[in-house]
Amino acid sequence: MRIAVYLSALMLFTISASAADWMISGAVFEKGTDRPLQGAEVTVRGIPEVIAATAANGEFQLVLTVAGDHELVASYSGVSIVHTLHVEEGAAVKPQNFFLRLPETLREMVVTAPRSPDRVSKSVISGKTLRSIAGSGGDPLAGLQTLPGVVTVNGSSAPAVRGSGPGDNVYYVDGLVIGKLFHYGSLSVFNPDLIEDFNLHSAAFSPHYGDVTGAVIDVALRKPRTDRIGGKVNVSLMGADFLVEGPRTADESFYFAARRSYVDLFVKQVEDQGVTIQIPHYWDYQGKYLWQLNDSNKIAFHLHGASDQLDLSFSPTSNAAIHEPILVGDLSLSDAGHSQAVVLDSVVSDTVLNTLTLQHRSRSASNRIAQAGNLDFTQESLMLRDQIRLEISEGHELSLGTELSQTKVKVDADLNNTPCTQFDANCDLTTGTRLQMSNHFSVLGMAMSVQDRKRVLDDLTLVGGVRYSKEDYLDRTYTEPRVGVEWEWSRDTLLTAGWGKHNQMPTGQQIVRLFGNPGLDHIRADHRVVGIAQKLNTDWNWKSEAYYKKFSNLVVSDPAINYINAASGKAYGLEFLLKKEETEKLSGWWVLNLAKSQRRNDVTGEAFRFQYDEPVNTTLVGKYKMDEDWSFGLKWNYHSGAPYTPVIGTSGNYADGRFIPAYAGINSGTLPVYHKLDFRVDRLYVMDHWKLNAYFELNNVYRRKNIAGYTYNADYSAREPVYPFELPISFGVQGEF
Numbered sequence: 001m002r003i004a005v006y007l008s009a010l011m012l013f014t015i016s017a018s019a020a021d022w023m024i025s026g027a028v029f030e031k032g033t034d035r036p037l038q039g040a041e042v043t044v045r046g047i048p049e050v051i052a053a054t055a056a057n058g059e060f061q062l063v064l065t066v067a068g069d070h071e072l073v074a075s076y077s078g079v080s081i082v083h084t085l086h087v088e089e090g091a092a093v094k095p096q097n098f099f100l101r102l103p104e105t106l107r108e109m110v111v112t113a114p115r116s117p118d119r120v121s122k123s124v125i126s127g128k129t130l131r132s133i134a135g136s137g138g139d140p141l142a143g144l145q146t147l148p149g150v151v152t153v154n155g156s157s158a159p160a161v162r163g164s165g166p167g168d169n170v171y172y173v174d175g176l177v178i179g180k181l182f183h184y185g186s187l188s189v190f191n192p193d194l195i196e197d198f199n200l201h202s203a204a205f206s207p208h209y210g211d212v213t214g215a216v217i218d219v220a221l222r223k224p225r226t227d228r229i230g231g232k233v234n235v236s237l238m239g240a241d242f243l244v245e246g247p248r249t250a251d252e253s254f255y256f257a258a259r260r261s262y263v264d265l266f267v268k269q270v271e272d273q274g275v276t277i278q279i280p281h282y283w284d285y286q287g288k289y290l291w292q293l294n295d296s297n298k299i300a301f302h303l304h305g306a307s308d309q310l311d312l313s314f315s316p317t318s319n320a321a322i323h324e325p326i327l328v329g330d331l332s333l334s335d336a337g338h339s340q341a342v343v344l345d346s347v348v349s350d351t352v353l354n355t356l357t358l359q360h361r362s363r364s365a366s367n368r369i370a371q372a373g374n375l376d377f378t379q380e381s382l383m384l385r386d387q388i389r390l391e392i393s394e395g396h397e398l399s400l401g402t403e404l405s406q407t408k409v410k411v412d413a414d415l416n417n418t419p420c421t422q423f424d425a426n427c428d429l430t431t432g433t434r435l436q437m438s439n440h441f442s443v444l445g446m447a448m449s450v451q452d453r454k455r456v457l458d459d460l461t462l463v464g465g466v467r468y469s470k471e472d473y474l475d476r477t478y479t480e481p482r483v484g485v486e487w488e489w490s491r492d493t494l495l496t497a498g499w500g501k502h503n504q505m506p507t508g509q510q511i512v513r514l515f516g517n518p519g520l521d522h523i524r525a526d527h528r529v530v531g532i533a534q535k536l537n538t539d540w541n542w543k544s545e546a547y548y549k550k551f552s553n554l555v556v557s558d559p560a561i562n563y564i565n566a567a568s569g570k571a572y573g574l575e576f577l578l579k580k581e582e583t584e585k586l587s588g589w590w591v592l593n594l595a596k597s598q599r600r601n602d603v604t605g606e607a608f609r610f611q612y613d614e615p616v617n618t619t620l621v622g623k624y625k626m627d628e629d630w631s632f633g634l635k636w637n638y639h640s641g642a643p644y645t646p647v648i649g650t651s652g653n654y655a656d657g658r659f660i661p662a663y664a665g666i667n668s669g670t671l672p673v674y675h676k677l678d679f680r681v682d683r684l685y686v687m688d689h690w691k692l693n694a695y696f697e698l699n700n701v702y703r704r705k706n707i708a709g710y711t712y713n714a715d716y717s718a719r720e721p722v723y724p725f726e727l728p729i730s731f732g733v734q735g736e737f
Contacts, residue, residue, distance in 0.1 A: 021065050022087050026096035027058040028074045032686040032736075035227055037076050037100065045071040045082075064093075074098035099688040103628065115220060117397070117453060118463065120484040120498035121203040121529045121545060123147050127195030127219075129582070133621055134635040135678030135699055137730045138236060140195050141181070141188035144217070145637075146619045148545070148575040148591050149202045151612050152639060152674070154708045154724050158182050160612040161202055161215035163549050163571020163597035164525075168214030168504065173304070174221050174288075176359050177383070180306050180337035181217075189284040189306035191243055191257040193232055193734075196222040203527040203547050204498030207449040207467035207482050208387065208401045213504040213525035213551065223290060224253040236732035238263060239282070251292040256303075258285040274318030278311035296347040302359075307336035314370065322714050325656065326416065326430040329370035337363045351391040359383045372429055373415035377508070381407040395455030403447040409508070411439045417515050419557040422611060423567060423601045425645045425663035431654060437514045443473040451482075459488040469503070474511060476522050478503050492535040496545075500527050506555050510563045517563045526550040539583050548572045556601055564603075569610065571597040588622035608666040609643040616640045631682045638675040643667035644709055647716045659715050671709070677701040690737040697730040 028040040036058025044050040044064065052062040064070065064087055072083045079100050087093060116122070130136065130143030145152050150159045158166035158181070171181045173190065182188055201209070201216040209216045229246035241259030248254060264279035271277070287303035312331040314321045321328045341359035348354050361381040368374050383405040390398045416432035451465030463484035470477040482500030489495050503522040510516045531545035554567035573595030580587050595617070597610035617639040625631040646669040651662040678699050685692040710719040 021063050022067075022093050023061060024064055024072070024085070024093055024096060025059070025061045026098065028054050028060065028076065028098045028100065029058055029688075031099040031101040031688055032691040034230075034689055040074055040076040040098075040100070042098075043073050043075070045073055072096055074100065076100050076102070079103070101628075101686055115197075115218070116199060116206070118201075118206055118484065119486050119494065119533075120463070120496045121201065121205070121531065121547070123149075123200040123202070123577075124197060125200075126197045127192065130198065131192045131195070132623065132631070132633060132680070132682060132695075134633040134680035134697060135730075137187070137238070137697065137727075138192050138695065138732050139188050140192055140198070141190075142186070144198065144200065146589075146591065146621050146635065147200055148543075148577045149215075149547075149573075149593060149595075150200075151593070151595075151614045151617055152637060153612065154642075158186070159215070159217070161200075162547055162573065163551075163569070163595065163610060163613070164214030165612060166214075167507070168212065168523075169217060170209065170212035170214075171217050171219070172209075173219045174300075174302060175343065175355070175357060176302060176304075176339060176341050177361070178304065178337075178339065179361060179363055180335065183282040183284075183306065184280055184308045184310050184333075184335075187238065187282070189304070190219070190221070191241060191259065191284075191286055193234075193243060194221045194255070194257060194286060196220045202545075203529045203549065204482060204484065204500040207451055207465035207480070207500075208399065210403075210447050210449070210467060210469055211504050213502050213523055221286070221288065224255040224288060226253050230737055232734055232736045234732060234734040237727065237730050252290065254287070254289045256285070256287040259283060274315040275320065276313040276315075278313075280308065280310040282306065282308045298345050300343045300345075302339070302341040302343065304340075305336070305338040307334070309334045319711050323658070323712075324428070324430050325658070326371045327369070330368065331370055332366070332368040334367075335363075335365045337361070348388075353389045355387045357383070357385045357387075359385075369415070372432075373413070373434070375415050376410075376412040378410045379407060381405060392454075395461070397453045399451045399453075401447075401449040403445070405443075405445045407443045407445070409439075409441055409443070409512075411437065411508075411512055413437045413515065415515075417562075419516075419562040421555055421557050421563070421567075422599060423556045423606075423666065425666050426661060428654070430656070430658075435514055437512075439513060441473065443471055445469070445471040461486040463498075471505070474505070474518065474520060474522070476503075478522065494533045496529075496531045496533070498527070498529050501525070502527065506563070510555050515562065517558075517561045519561070520555065520563060521553050521565045523554055523565075524552045526552075539581050540579070541581070542576070542578045544574065544576045546572075546574045551599075554599065556603065566603045567599060567601050569597070569599040571595065571610070573597075582623075582625075585625045586622070587625075588620070590621075591617075591619045593617040606666065608668065611643060611667060613643055613667075614639040629684045629686075633680040633682070635678045635680075636675070638673065641671035641673050644669045644671055646710075647712055647719070650716055661712070661716050671707050674706045676704045676706060690735060693732075693734040693736065695732050699726055699728055699730065 028037045038056045040054040042052045042060045050062050052060040054060045067087045067089055070085045072085045074081050081098050081100055083096055127140045130140035131138050133143040136142040144159050149162045153160050160166055171178045197220050199218040205216050224245040226247045231244040234241050239259055239261040243257040245255030260283040261281045264281040267279050269276055269278045284306035289301040292298045310333045314327045316328050339361045344356045346354045363379040365377045385403045387401040392398055414436045416429055417435045418427055418429050418432035420427035447469040449467040453463045455461045466481045468479050480501040484498040487495040502525045505522055506520050511518055511520055527549055529547040533543035535541045549571040551569035553565040555563050556567045558564045576592045579589040597613040599610050600607040620636045623633040645666050646664045647661045648664050649662045650659040652660050679701050680697045682695045707721045708724040709722045711722050712719045
């Protein structure tokens with residue numbers, strides 16, 4: 001009987017104890033991103049035996065057996081947060097969700113290998129670093145002008161590199177050729193948050209790059225996020241944009257971004273000295289869809305597009321109309337470009353990788369130039385490219401590339417034709433010959449390239465390659481070798497050297513029939529470069545390069561056939577970069593460029609400075625990260641005065657009575673030196689489920705009045721300086737969810 005009573009009492013006690021247990025559940029996330037944190041520990045302060053670890057989805061469960069007030073602690077890699085929990089008899093406990101603010105060193109990081117193993121005359125920098133540079137307005141491509149060998153181009157972010165102009169460069173984005181990379185207002189056409197990094201190849205680059213004599217700007221866009229659907233909304237001084245991205249399935253993910261300027265919605269037009277400007281507007285979009293077909297194959301679909309519209313009106317009293325009466329009236333300029341592509345990446349074997357690309361591009365422009373006439377232009381291009389990489393052995397890689405392309409062009413023009421180049425001081429549109437043309441033509445092109453990269457010694461790598469290219473419009477064929485040497489002189493010191501031949505097709509205006517010369521040859525360039533790079537420690541490194549470029553077949557105007565290949569040029573210089581990595585609070589770099597660039601008209605024998613010749617160009621970029629929320633940046637740039645062609649008087653009159661200007665030698669004048677300081681402050685606000693990023697920039701802090709050129713009165717007896725347009729401030733606010 002006693003045994004029965006004892007067992008009954010024990011059962012009642014057990015039931016009572018079970019009824020007093022509380023199941024505590026919840027999840028632990030990263031604050032601001034909602035990323036679940038696996039392996040976080042949740043404990044009850046004062047009850048060490050009650051502990052739980054979070055699963056892959058961040059969820060946890062633990063059991064409390066004592067009512068009252070408790071402190072629930074969630075910890076992850078040394079970061080913790082405390083919730084106060086009140087437990088009552090008979091009352092349910094709500095799920096407990098924790099949001100931990102992780103320091104940057106603990107946040108999720110993606111480690112990627114270099115996109116190109118080549119190290120000769122190459123600069124690599126992340127998009128995140130470039131878009132936070134003071135004075136950039138958040139645009140990474142504007143930050144390119146702070147890199148070695150790049151000079152400032154007034155009014156544009158398009159870089160001029162080592163004695164070449166912006167039009168001499170070629171731009172690749174995710175391996176795709178992009179024709180339109182900048183809006184009229186110099187802003188790049190890509191969402192800054194999508195840009196992962198830049199490879200700037202300044203000289204003697206790989207034979208897989210073609211139709212370029214200047215530099216290669218190779219941009220990589222990041223992959224879409226795969227943890228959840230998210231996005232960003234950004235409002236800046238000039239425009240607004242949005243980004244949405246995330247997974248569709250476990251093997252598929254996407255992003256889509258779009259942007260539009262909005263100043264034109266509030267300010268319709270402005271007038272300045274007889275010129276009425278309808279506020280220009282632009283829009284752009286980018287999209288990517290990634291699909292992992294299987295372990296060996298993945299496919300990517302790409303969409304890019306951008307458009308600009310600019311409208312002006314010149315009154316007869318405006319300075320431009322006084323010198324060019326044909327400009328009196330309305331000017332309307334529009335330009336749009338689109339690209340669609342499919343890229344298949346395949347792992348053929350352990351040592352063979354293949355990338356197959358099919359890309360379609362379109363470009364259209366419509367220009368109404370007052371009384372000077374109209375020009376409409378459309379271009380459709382289709383390109384098929386295959387590139388295969390073979391690992392022959394350890395340290396030995398062979399890469400092969402083939403390209404086939406067809407470009408269809410349509411030109412409708414009723415326009416005053418004035419063939420002008422950089423070799424002409426006077427270019428009067430009003431007295432040009434009126435020509436009409438409706439022309440359709442196509443260009444077929446093909447190229448084959450091979451590069452062999454081999455480590456011949458433990459510390460010595462040789463790179464050799466050749467590119468064969470052909471196009472049927474000008475009917476030209478080129479075989480161009482390119483070589484490089486990389487010598488690891490010590491563990492922290494790298495010596496490099498490179499040489500290569502390159503060619504580029506002249507501009508469309510110069511080769512189209514009637515307005516140009518379809519018999520032109522391609523422009524040629526010969527690149528030579530030597531360099532040294534040294535890592536001082538984990539924080540500091542420096543590099544220096546000396547280069548020499550020789551140009552031939554440059555285009556000059558000709559009164560009989562519009563244009564001929566009859567000019568040459570050279571550029572040489574020394575560059576130095578000292579960089580402090582972003583390992584502590586202070587980071588940045590200092591660049592010094594010492595350069596000389598010349599052009600020569602081989603018909604007249606006249607030699608002169610290239611229009612982007614800046615013998616001394618130095619830039620200092622600094623950033624101080626006070627804490628996780630606040631950072632401050634500055635950029636100071638100084639360069640020698642740019643060349644210009646002075647007017648020294650007049651030499652008679654045109655038939656309409658205007659004075660004909662008499663010029664000194666081409667680019668024989670020098671503008672005053674240029675320098676300015678930009679300042680930037682960034683502030684980050686982190687909420688539980690989203691973030692708010694804000695920045696403010698003060699441009700040209702000490703209000704330096706840099707001169708971009710001069711404008712003259714009607715008889716050229718007096719001149720006034722022209723100052724570049726720049727916004728005194730810039731700002732942006734971005735919400736990330």
